[in-house]
Amino acid sequence: MGAKPPLSPLAPEGFPKLPVIGGVSFATTEAGVRYQNRTDVLLVSLAPGTAVAGAFTRSATRSAAVLDCQDKIGCDPVAGAAIVVNSGNANAFTGRRGAASVQAITEATASALGIPANRVFSSSTGVIGEPLPHERIIDKLEDLASALSPHAIETAARAIMTTDTFPKGASEVVMVDGQAVHIAGIAKGSGMIAPDMATMLVYIFTDAAIDQDILQDMVSALNRTTFNCITVDSDTSTSDTLLVAATGASGLRMTENSMGFMEGLRRVMLDLAHQVVRDGEGATKFVEISVTGAASDAEAHIHAKAIANSPLIKTAIAGEDPNWGRVVMAIGKSGARADRDLLAIWFGDMQVAKDGFVSPSYNEASAAAYMKQQEIVIHVDLGLGGGTARVWTCDLTHGYIDINADYRS
Amino acid sequence: MGAKPPLSPLAPEGFPKLPVIGGVSFATTEAGVRYQNRTDVLLVSLAPGTAVAGAFTRSATRSAAVLDCQDKIGCDPVAGAAIVVNSGNANAFTGRRGAASVQAITEATASALGIPANRVFSSSTGVIGEPLPHERIIDKLEDLASALSPHAIETAARAIMTTDTFPKGASEVVMVDGQAVHIAGIAKGSGMIAPDMATMLVYIFTDAAIDQDILQDMVSALNRTTFNCITVDSDTSTSDTLLVAATGASGLRMTENSMGFMEGLRRVMLDLAHQVVRDGEGATKFVEISVTGAASDAEAHIHAKAIANSPLIKTAIAGEDPNWGRVVMAIGKSGARADRDLLAIWFGDMQVAKDGFVSPSYNEASAAAYMKQQEIVIHVDLGLGGGTARVWTCDLTHGYIDINADYRS
The missing domain is CATH 3.60.70.12 (L-amino peptidase D-ALA esterase/amidase)
Incomplete structure (x- = not known):
């Protein structure tokens, strides 16, 4: 094992005060x-x-x-x-x-x-x-x-x-x-x-x-x-x-x-x-993926997991890149139902895609500024039904590779 | 976009001579x-x-x-x-x-x-x-x-x-x-x-x-x-x-x-x-995953893909770490049938695990030496049936993160 990795930048300020539990x-x-x-x-x-x-x-x-x-x-x-x-x-x-x-x-x-x-x-x-x-x-x-x-x-x-x-x-x-x-x-x-x-x-x-x-x-x-x-x-x-x-x-x-x-x-x-x-290995960003409008809750969860597990999305977040195209890609590959031309995507409060195309209000500079935050919310609406899901993940960084690949060096 | 990435270390010597195809x-x-x-x-x-x-x-x-x-x-x-x-x-x-x-x-x-x-x-x-x-x-x-x-x-x-x-x-x-x-x-x-x-x-x-x-x-x-x-x-x-x-x-x-x-x-x-x-992004190793003994060919393919897509296995290969424990993990999570205590795993010709435990013949130094090769074969036998599959992938390196996360920097 190499040196002990540094404290996660996403760590809380300290251990919370917990109550005694009888028994x-x-x-x-x-x-x-x-x-x-x-x-x-x-x-x-x-x-x-x-x-x-x-x-x-x-x-x-x-x-x-x-x-x-x-x-x-x-x-x-x-x-x-x-x-x-x-x-x-x-x-x-x-x-x-x-x-x-x-x-x-x-x-x-x-x-x-x-x-x-x-x-x-x-x-x-x-x-x-x-x-x-x-x-x-x-x-x-x-x-x-x-x-x-x-x-x-x-x-x-x-x-x-x-x-x-x-x-x-x-x-x-x-x-x-x-x-x-x-x-x-x-x-x-x-x-x-x-x-x-x-x-x-x-x-x-x-x-x-x-x-x-x-x-x-x-x-x-x-x-x-x-x-x-x-x-x-x-x-x-x-x-x-x-x-x-x-x-x-x-x-x-x-x-x-x-x-x-x-x-x-x-x-x-x-x-x-x-x-x-x-405390995810190498994490520098805490990311919430919120999916609405899916055909069912189960399908919303499949889409959310596909987004949260995509190495290309996780590396884009590490690079502070508002790369909504990769979100489209992940929805496409998830296996759950989606209609490309009904998709809407938000990064935080900013709508980046609408009706299957870049949103008219999309501003690259604002989106790039948003991605510099430590906590990122990506919201996708599929426009199909009432299915929703929320999933949490972190970014994929050089730190992850350091911990897992450089382990023996 | 940053600088053009260097030629893949796994590239062939040159473009092959191809025949003219009539029509x-x-x-x-x-x-x-x-x-x-x-x-x-x-x-x-x-x-x-x-x-x-x-x-x-x-x-x-x-x-x-x-x-x-x-x-x-x-x-x-x-x-x-x-x-x-x-x-x-x-x-x-x-x-x-x-x-x-x-x-x-x-x-x-x-x-x-x-x-x-x-x-x-x-x-x-x-x-x-x-x-x-x-x-x-x-x-x-x-x-x-x-x-x-x-x-x-x-x-x-x-x-x-x-x-x-x-x-x-x-x-x-x-x-x-x-x-x-x-x-x-x-x-x-x-x-x-x-x-x-x-x-x-x-x-x-x-x-x-x-x-x-x-x-x-x-x-x-x-x-x-x-x-x-x-x-x-x-x-x-x-x-x-x-x-x-x-x-x-x-x-x-x-x-x-x-x-x-x-x-x-x-x-x-x-x-x-x-x-x-x-020519995979950041690839330094060409990896074949061979699965035999699965309950069916379809289940062998599911196991092989789970191994080939695991970030922990791909980073271990990048780090030249014969980490067969991560192969066990990937088989366990794949969703296809497996019996932990029937598993056998080889890295190249070296058997590293047998009957659900480290092989008596396992030698860490030989396995580590094998992992230094540019082409790696991981073979898993599930001991369940006649299902087989082969899948090919590459390792997950800092180069992948450089190309995909550092894209805007």
Whole structure:
């Protein structure tokens, strides 16, 4: 690995102040899985009765830890639960050894906390294709169990970082019947997958009381418009994991109609998703792609992803070039329905194309000035129907090539 | 535009010697469509009776010239025919004006050559979204018609270049009943679409006699394993055009069973396809992705394209990094069937992964040495069935970013 990359220019000013979530405590340690002189293992303890919902990579080559989490999601939440995460080694593409490592870690964690093994969720992120030295993690579990603190969420966010340039956290307080429900989450990730390491990992905690199946439905639905709407480089990790744990410590019960809570959870998920994009490898611009007028929401999403993943559009944004022709190209290749002569395109508030041709009001100098901003919005209206979608991405720069191609030099 | 990019390190030694094709003649001129001091218009005249087949971009925002060609393909080949091409302006996303320009150019060409307008095929390549000054082309048609020569195919290849760093030609001579049938073709393109310009244009000529519908079936079938199997940057042009013209001048008639002729045509198409990849923007490596053992040929193609289009794999190749973990990632995300623990991967002859884990014979130093070659073969066996595919691509380098992002600086 070369030198540590500099802080992303799109990083927030600092780690936010996150509320304590009743029933959740954290501990971190230096286990030397791969990194030296930094924390690399996180243990999260969750009170008995905590409902845990999740969403995972759909990769056909997903890791053993992801498969294990998927098996355990939905099981009876009577007992306590735990999340154990290591950075430095992804335990992905490690054959049968991978599953054995997951079993060893989750059973040892269950034993250290006195909970059933089917309530221990694990994640690993880092290099792939190398056996995980899981005994280094297991050796630290007793120490971790005795060091658990409800105040350690920022150190938790730092322990799971790999190529991230900043730790990521977000929170919301939602008022329900005059009482506060808290939601706090952490995330890591700076590419869908990064130099042999990385993956997106997200852990969100709330003191709301909510049935596991209702929480799972909310998470699955909200995931569709948050984490599933970001892309750094179109590449998908073998280990992406989102876990949402509801401890019930607030004593306030949510239902499928708790719109205030659902909106709070959505905001936390979207904030963390945006932070992952802002830490995208080599990113210098934060870009929103908004598509309206598509034949359906699903087709709007296909168009938005085609625009957000186009290397030519991402390099044009890096070059501060208002190259709307490349947007036309991406819509054309997406496979979703489009009529060239109905297309309208805006960069920010500026209409650049209309009825399939350059807009009469288009001014190259103004458009070029707009592209110098750090945050860019590209809006496309297809003129076909009511389908809409929003997707977030970053630009494609020399920094991306430096991180990913010059890795061995 | 910045300085002209240097000659691709993957360029052939020079333009090949191509045979004269009876019934085909070429003329080029400087019309100043956009470029100054270089040829930018090509006229090809085809003898009466020439069958013309084609394959075109499937972009939903395809250009007016592509739509016009698609309308005309398959019409009665009794009369003579023509192809007229300009570089410098793609006449794409130019609304109703685009169609009017195509009509004006094809009608003027028909008039200059005394052939019906429905036998004139046109292409335009260059900037998109700017009205085509078609009168500059029309003003030159009488001169072009009087300058036609059967020997000018190399100048033809040069007149259609945009960001290409070398002109592209290929030929085959096929023996049929002891007599020679000739095939010669030219191509341009150095990205699926390039800095506001580019597009892949391919014109192939043969003196074989062949029915238009049989030629069309051959071209459609061969296109699937040649031009449809190359990718530079996953972006698809609004103007990609392949035209194959069979004049019949050899007097030798081909049928759907003329395997020798079909194999010759395939070799010319594949050679030109490979030359387009070798001129890929910023390319320093020519890469073959070979997939075997997939559940079907179609799924093998999906896996191969996912590998060939992955920015992380393309940057790893640029960095001479034998990063087989990223190949696993791309297979996982492709959407086609895969079983992680059956995967085997080779870089050249070196097996790097086996049964879902690093191969016992893997040697990092040998693999790193292999990656220093200019031509790289990545072979994946999925262990599922008999499906196979081959795809060709290039690496993703700082040169690509220079050409596409630094365009305005």
